[in-house]
Amino acid sequence: MISAFTGTQVREAEQPLLDSGEGAVLMQRAAHGLAAAVVRELQRRGRRIYGSAVTVLAGKGNNGGDGLFAAAKLASRGMRTTAVLTADAAHPEALAAFLSAGGRAHRLAPENAEELAVLTAGDDAIIDSVLGTGARGGLRGAAAELVSLLQELRPALVVACDIPSGVDADTGEVHWPVLPADVTVTFGGIKAGLLADPGEEYAGRVELVRIGIEHRLPAASLLRLEAPDLTALVPSPGRRDHKYSRGVLGVVAGSERYPGAAVLSVQSASATGAGMVRYLGPGSVARHVLARTPEAVVEEGSPGRVQAWLLGPGIPDPEPGEPDGDEQLRRVRDTLEAARAAGQPVVVDAGALGVLPARCPAHWILTPHAGELAAFLSRRHTARGEAAVTRDDVGSRPLHFARLAATDSGATVLLKGATTLVASPSGAVFSQSEGTPWLATAGSGDVLAGLLGSLAAQYAETAMDDDGPFAALGIAPEDRWAAAAAVAASLHGRAGSRASDGGPLTARALLRELPERWPAWGTGTRSRSVSMTGRDPIRHAAVLLWHIAAPPRAGGGTLSAT
Numbered sequence: 001m002i003s004a005f006t007g008t009q010v011r012e013a014e015q016p017l018l019d020s021g022e023g024a025v026l027m028q029r030a031a032h033g034l035a036a037a038v039v040r041e042l043q044r045r046g047r048r049i050y051g052s053a054v055t056v057l058a059g060k061g062n063n064g065g066d067g068l069f070a071a072a073k074l075a076s077r078g079m080r081t082t083a084v085l086t087a088d089a090a091h092p093e094a095l096a097a098f099l100s101a102g103g104r105a106h107r108l109a110p111e112n113a114e115e116l117a118v119l120t121a122g123d124d125a126i127i128d129s130v131l132g133t134g135a136r137g138g139l140r141g142a143a144a145e146l147v148s149l150l151q152e153l154r155p156a157l158v159v160a161c162d163i164p165s166g167v168d169a170d171t172g173e174v175h176w177p178v179l180p181a182d183v184t185v186t187f188g189g190i191k192a193g194l195l196a197d198p199g200e201e202y203a204g205r206v207e208l209v210r211i212g213i214e215h216r217l218p219a220a221s222l223l224r225l226e227a228p229d230l231t232a233l234v235p236s237p238g239r240r241d242h243k244y245s246r247g248v249l250g251v252v253a254g255s256e257r258y259p260g261a262a263v264l265s266v267q268s269a270s271a272t273g274a275g276m277v278r279y280l281g282p283g284s285v286a287r288h289v290l291a292r293t294p295e296a297v298v299e300e301g302s303p304g305r306v307q308a309w310l311l312g313p314g315i316p317d318p319e320p321g322e323p324d325g326d327e328q329l330r331r332v333r334d335t336l337e338a339a340r341a342a343g344q345p346v347v348v349d350a351g352a353l354g355v356l357p358a359r360c361p362a363h364w365i366l367t368p369h370a371g372e373l374a375a376f377l378s379r380r381h382t383a384r385g386e387a388a389v390t391r392d393d394v395g396s397r398p399l400h401f402a403r404l405a406a407t408d409s410g411a412t413v414l415l416k417g418a419t420t421l422v423a424s425p426s427g428a429v430f431s432q433s434e435g436t437p438w439l440a441t442a443g444s445g446d447v448l449a450g451l452l453g454s455l456a457a458q459y460a461e462t463a464m465d466d467d468g469p470f471a472a473l474g475i476a477p478e479d480r481w482a483a484a485a486a487v488a489a490s491l492h493g494r495a496g497s498r499a500s501d502g503g504p505l506t507a508r509a510l511l512r513e514l515p516e517r518w519p520a521w522g523t524g525t526r527s528r529s530v531s532m533t534g535r536d537p538i539r540h541a542a543v544l545l546w547h548i549a550a551p552p553r554a555g556g557g558t559l560s561a562t
């Protein structure tokens, strides 16, 4: 699992070392890691180090200091090094080291921004160390002009120091202009803004350099599941399981207008491990569902027992002033009441988002895209006399709004996007980015909803317990449903990338890929049969031992560490 932190968390972890006079040592470690990353990246591209040219864009703070010290190290390896000082001051020791290593420095001004942009763009590498975690807002004045020009000139290689300048380290919010990086070398802890859009888009590959503060970091502000986590978390049945104990999902989806969403979500749920899917909806839609998924059970009256629900795909939004006008929406509302009483997990998608009560439990997982989240928040805000939220607002601050929706509603919120964010009402967030832009296609969200519903049904009985697989990974009880949703987002993204292979994909192709690699993920860390037979003492002891042997880490995850 990858852990990411806010800039403030990292700075607080640094502070005791700064107080005890070790700031210079930290900076040397950071600069060393940055210089090594530049060398590696040039070598990877087949460039000679000796004689190649690098320019560092250096701001006045410690971020600029890191960049200048790194450039000094590169100069000592025979690189031609130039510094563009973007402020009227620079880190004094770092500038002195840079100059004495043979570097040339130019002070940026409005009059020379164009000339310096042209000079710099032809270099083999640019280090962006204008702003780091101490930034307030984005680039301004001549620095903004220089970066805008560089964007157009498309430099060969950009390495961002700690975070691309202009990206908010805490939120991923972007203050334009930002120079898109090929690699971001980040220090001490991965910054949350590198794993949340739109910042993630500008970060390129993220490399973490350890500087000796990692053990001081608090609980992560953002988490990302990796392949070994999926292996531990993807359900697989035990020997004594049967279709009811595997997890039964009830689905209220589809309408005369959008029957396809019911077809796709039921098919997806059925293909991804649910023991059974019970479908509730209009007869004409049910016929389509059965034609594609004959194993589904169509429920005419009140359904048999289910472990979880999926509500909403293909159900239109409620008409203002007439929220119960639609037959399917009435089913959704009734089911929500019954599910609340029964404590069942519910996946809430599309039209069902419009009929939620003011407060929801954390095991209700909402799956909006940006537009749906804006509408969801706007309904709540305007009811309280607060300002509405637009789709653009959500697009520019997805982490903020996903968190806000979760804390405000009490539900877990999965915000779909290039990077999918899952916010727990506790404030914890998972970020999954395995997908491809080709996943933005009709029906893709219905497949995700079916997959998540299927997982919810399989997880409902025992997986969330303190001896279950989420606990074994150190995930706090209040964040386990968010982690479950992150599993779905990750599997969906991976399946999409495989189905796409760089080209267009359909929801049907995605459906074919989903179960394909299932055996590779679900190596069976647990058996659901415990829910039928009481706790299996051997397995219980094994999970406990595992838990003791590998206690949850505070931080320490890496995308790539040096």
Ligand SMILES: NC(=O)C1=CN([C@@H]2O[C@H](COP(=O)(O)OP(=O)(O)OC[C@H]3O[C@@H](n4cnc5c(N)ncnc54)[C@H](O)[C@@H]3O)[C@@H](O)[C@H]2O)[C@H](O)CC1
Residues within 6 Å of the ligand: 014, 018, 023, 024, 026, 027, 030, 059, 060, 061, 062, 063, 064, 066, 130, 131, 132, 133, 134, 135, 136, 137, 138, 139, 140, 161, 162, 187, 211
């Ligand atoms: N503290 C350490 O020993 C280490 C820090 N590392 C690196 O340091 C930066 C954080 O450094 P800091 O000096 O606190 O902040 P910045 O370099 O980000 O720059 C702040 C600097 O710039 C001014 N400023 C703020 N916003 C703007 C703006 N929009 N435009 C222009 N100028 C702005 C502000 O007044 C400050 O003077 C961290 O990211 C690491 O790169 C080391 O990694 C480890 C040791």
Ligand SMILES: [K+]
Residues within 6 Å of the ligand: 063, 128, 129, 130, 131, 132, 160, 161, 162, 163, 164, 165
């Ligand atoms: K930077």
